[in-house]
Amino acid sequence: MYRFCESPLTVEDALRLKAEHGAAARFIAGGTDLLIDLARDAADGAGIGLIDLTRIPGLADIWEEDGALHLGPLVTHNQCVRSRLVVEHAFALARACWEVGAPQIRNRATVAGNLVTASPANDTIVPLLTLDASVRLESAARGSRTLPLARFFRGVRQVDLADDEMLTRITVPLPEAGRRGNFIKLGLRRAQAISVLSVAGSLACDGSDWQEATVTHAAIALGAVAPTVERATEAEDYLTGKTLTDETIAAAAQLAAAQARPIDDLRGSASYRTAMVETLVARLLRQLRAGRERDGWLPEPVTLWGDTQGRWPVASRQGPEATVNGTVVELEGGMTLLDSLRAAGFLGVKEGCAEGECGACTVYLDGMAVMSCLAPAERAAGSEVVTVEGLTGPAGQSTELLHSVQQALIESGGVQCGFCTPGIVMSAAALLAERASPSWTEAQEALAGNLCRCTGYRKILDAVVAAGRGVRDEE
Helix, strand or coil, X not given: CCCEEECCCCHHHHHHHHHHHHHXXXXXXXXXXXXXXXXXXXXXXXXXXXXXXXXXXXXXXXXXXXXXXXXXXXXXXXXXXXXXXXXXXXXXXXXXXXXXXXXXXXXXXXXXXXXXXXXXXXXXXHHHHHCXXXXXXXXXXXXXXXXXXXXXXXXXXXXXXXXXXXXXXXXXXXXXXXXXXXXXXECCCCCCCCCCEEEEEEEEECCCCCCCXXXXXXXXXXXXXXXXXXXXXXXXXXXXXXXXXXXXXXXXXXXHHHHCCCCCECXXXXXXXXXXXXXXXXXXXXXXXXXXXXXXXXXCCCCCCCCCCCCCCCCCCCCCEEEECCEEEECCCCCEHHHHHHHCCCCCCCCCCCCCCCCCCEEEECCXXXXXXXXXXXXXXXXXXXXXXXXXXXXXXXXXXXXXXXXXXXXXXXXXXXCCHXXXXXXXXXXXXXXXXXXXXXXXXXXXXXXXCCCCHHHXXXXXXXXXXXXXXHC
């Protein structure tokens, strides 16, 4: 699938390797896009090497400094969702990160990777443009340079990033007090959906009553309606200096729609996208006017990351072996963790789609639930992996007892054909480790990345809720 996978322990070593290999090597952080691309173009992928950045300390930090919010290149979507700084100062980014994939995807997928992939449908680009973000790029030969995010994108999946450069920081200026922002995504399903289109907005007014106050700052960005994500500049100019009346909102939404340049594709027609730009921009502006942009936001969104806080261990690995279900195993490299685990005999891990769409391959990697089809096998070296075979016992210990989720699935009649069930059990068990007695909504969020080909989600969700310690104790 790929030629090699190196794991440098410093940024300097990573840049040296990139300078040495150039276009023949790719940086990998989450890999949730990259491994799919390599698998789809197997001939080219076989000649590509990987430089895994996840063992370099300090790259998964989120911090505030010099009047700005900074994100390291390994900051994941789930970290943004749980970050007080991001939710407080860049809520539209937090909302967009929450809309990406499912918990297992968000535990590995990075914001930096979303930017580098540069699809106009990528969710985090849209709010970051409204927040006037910039990126820092570094190379071993030329040092660092900083670009406004708008100048980073050159076209569909094209960015201003040389073959020897690495994106090392994303910077967002801290907005003035009182500015509001949000992100709205339109997909063909509630989770695991690529955007048909998306909009983000950031507004400020000269008073606390936004029904009467005058707009002093307006930024609106549109995703998946042009070759790159773009700002709706005509709508922004129109809004500035006006009050947010229904008439003003309608006119701004029409101006935004007029700037869209969508195409027809499998997810939607150009005419539908144009009409929905107008609808979603108007909806977003009404939300901001009413101060309701945070409606539906969970105080502690589901992450399925255990007690890791979303950070991968960065200690130097000791040899090529992984610890799988408590046993030291040397996993074959050059392939996904899913394929390597199955080759080593862990057949409870299923391949349903090999693209992170179904969740059948969910495992725990260093305590976090991930899609094993989207992780390189080499990342497991020196790490701990738990598959469904190792999940017996109330806390995942190796005993003769069933996990409470497994028992509840039997009791509720939630067990289906068994192909998707292992992944469902892994996600549900991770949820119960995160919160003892989950609500129905939290169970839905935890299983958003798990498809059941037999359908029948009601019984599965019943089982997850019933397996909560609080509910079972009451029984």
